[in-house]
Amino acid sequence: MRLIPSNAIDIGQRAEQQDDFGFSDPSNATFTAHGGLLAVVVDGMGGVAHGRASAQAAKAAFLQAYESKSQNETIPEALERSLHAGNQAVLQLGRQAGDYRSVGATLSAAVVWNGQLFWISVGDSALFVVRATRFQRMTVAHEVSDNEQGSMVSSFLGLESLTQIDRSASPVMLQPGDRVLACSDGLFKTLPETEVVRIVASVSPDSIAHELVQQVLALRVADQDNVTALVIACEEEGAAAWKGGAATSGGKSRRGVMVGALVAVLVLAIAGGAYGWYWYRGKQQKQVTDLIEAARASFRAGNCAEVKKSADQLATLGSTLPDAKRPTDWNDQCTKAAGQKQKVDAAYVEVGKLEKVGTADQRDMRIARWEGVKKEYVTLKSMFADDTAIDQHADERIKAIDQDIADLKSQELPQKAPTGGRAAPARKIGSQVPEESEKKAPTPSDGSAQQPGPTQK
Secondary structure, eight states: OEEEEEEEEEOTTSSSOOEEEEEOOTTOHHHHHHHOEEEEEEEEOTTSTTHHHHHHHHHHHHHHHHTTOOTTSOHHHHHHHHHHHHHHHHHHHHHHHTOGGGOOEEEEEEEEETTEEEEEEETTOEEEEEETTEEEEOSOOOEEEETTTEEEESOOBTOSSOOOOEEOSSOEEOOTTOEEEEEOHHHHTTSOHHHHHHHHHHSOGGGHHHHHHHHHHHTOOTTOOOEEEEEEEEEOTTOOOBOSSSBOOSOOOHHHHHHHHHHHHHHHHHHHHHHHHHHHHHHHHHHHHHHHHHHHHHHHHTOHHHHHHHHHHHHHHTOOOGGGGHHHHHHHHHHHHHHHHHHHHHHHHHHHTSOOOOSHHHHHHHHHHHHHHHHHHHHHHTTSOTTSHHHHHHHHHHHHHHHHHHHHHHOOEESSOOOSSSOOOEEOTTOOOOOGGGSSOOOOTTOOOOOOOOOOO
C-alpha cells in the first residue's frame, strides 16, 4: 500500500499559534519497515501561559523517542514510551517555569504500518478514518463538563500521572482509498463531518489537508482556534494518477465502461461488507479498551465493585485480547485486599480494646502489637494508589497507632508488677533502671523516715 502524507496549519483568529505537528521520515525505508509512518499533532492548552512551548517540547520529544524505536519493540510499545517522553518534556518545562499549572498540551498520534492503523492520544486532539462516505472517530476525548466553562480536558501532557490514555487495543485494518486524519480540535469542532467527507472525496490525496484547513477559515468563525490537519492517504501500489473522484488511465469504450461499472459495483458491495466487519471489529475493540481502562482506574481508586463490573462485562464480550484478562486479575487482587483490610481492621480494634498497661513490660508488648498492626496497614496501602479511599483509611489508622505508641512511651511505669514490699522504680522508655546500690533512698539527717513516692495503679 502506498502512503501519501499531507499537512496544513493555520493560526486562525488567535493571537498565538499553539498547535504543532510532525511526521516520521517516510524516505527512511529501513525505519518504516518496522516503524511505519508516524503522524503526530499536538495542541498547546490555551488556558496556560506556556501552551506554545508545551506543544513544541512534546512534539520534539515524542518524535525523537519514536524514531529511536528498535526492530524488537512493537509499535504500541513505542507509542506508549514516546507519549511518556512527551509528558516528561512538558513536566520539565513546568519545573523550569516554576509552575506546573502554566504548561499543558493534548496529543494524538497515528502510525500506519503494513496496512494497519495504530494510535495513542491524550486530551481532545483527535484521529479519524474516512472510508468512502463514512467518517469514524477512532480516539476518545478526555473531557469533563463544567457549568461555567463548558467542556474541559481531563487528561493532558503535563500531569505527573497519566491515568487516562486512549490507545488502540489492536490495529485497525486499512484499505486502499482510506484517509487517516489527525487534527486539533480547531478543525473538527468547526467543520461538519459531511464537509470533511465531501472534501476528501473531491480533491487529490496530497491536497486534502490544505483544503480542510482552507474550508475551516472560509467559515469565518469568530475566535477561530488554531487549526491543524495531518492526512495519510492510503493508495494501491502502482495506482494511476488521481484526477478527481477516481483514478484513470485513459479513455475506454462504452462497453468497457459498463463492464467496469458493474465490476465496480460488485467490488464496492464486497468491500462494503468487509468494511462493515472491520468497523464492527474496531468498535468492539474500542469497547474492550474502554472497559479495561475503566477497570484500571477503579482498581487504582480502590473501587472493587466497579472492577468486578468491568471484569464481568469483558467476560460477556469474550475478547481474546491479552489485556482483557487483567481486570479479572485486578478483581482477584481486590478480593484479596478486602480480606486484608477486614483482618487488619479487626486487629486494630482488638488491640485498642485492651486494658491499660501497668508495667514497662506490658507497655513494650503493647507497642510491639501496635507495630505489627501498623505493618499490615502499610502492606494494605501498597496495593492501591495514593489518596484513594483505602489509602486514606490506612493513613488515618497509622497516624492513630503512632500517636498511641508515642503516648505509651511517655508514661513512667514500673518495670514489673509489685509482688509485695516496695514496687520497682518507675521509668520511661529509654531511661536506665537504677543499679541496686542506688535503689535505697538515703536516711534523712533529722531521723525521720522518708515517705515512699506515688506508685502506678
